Amino acid sequence: VYMHLPLGNHPWAEPAAIAAECAAQQSPDYFWDMHDALFAQQQTLSPQNIRTRSAGMIEQIAGADAGQWAACMDGDDATAYANARVEVQKGLAVSQQLGLTGTPAFYVNGYSLRGALPIGEFRELIDLIEAETR
Secondary structure (H helix, E strand, C coil), X not given: CCCCCCCCCCCCHHHXXXXXXXHHCCCHHHHHHHHHHHHHCHHHCCCCCHHHHHHHHHHCCCCCCHHHHHHHHCCCCHHXXXXXXXXXXXXXXXXXXXXXXXXXXEEECCEEEECCCCXXXXXXXXXXXXXXXX
């Protein structure tokens, strides 16, 4: 499960999350395409350019309807925009419940892993969980 946690120290993070959710309304694949493009370019994003930059990203996604995405992103389709915001808010609520203050954060069968960790730490945890269930 992927959940958003747009941190306040990144003022473009919430609009970026909404941009990804607007893409998701067309296709789960479009969500990941937008997500990946946003993360790949995160160093160049700002509150001033997030709308135009994400619009350029949706136009690069084969099959995506840029007009439908824009109606969601700009709130012209109030229902679509509200649904996108709800998805972002769900992630924030869950993060608060879990006491998360940063990303990335992972949960594997109730065990928490926080931070950008090497794959070996995930393997160790999975091995531990498997040993406990035997």
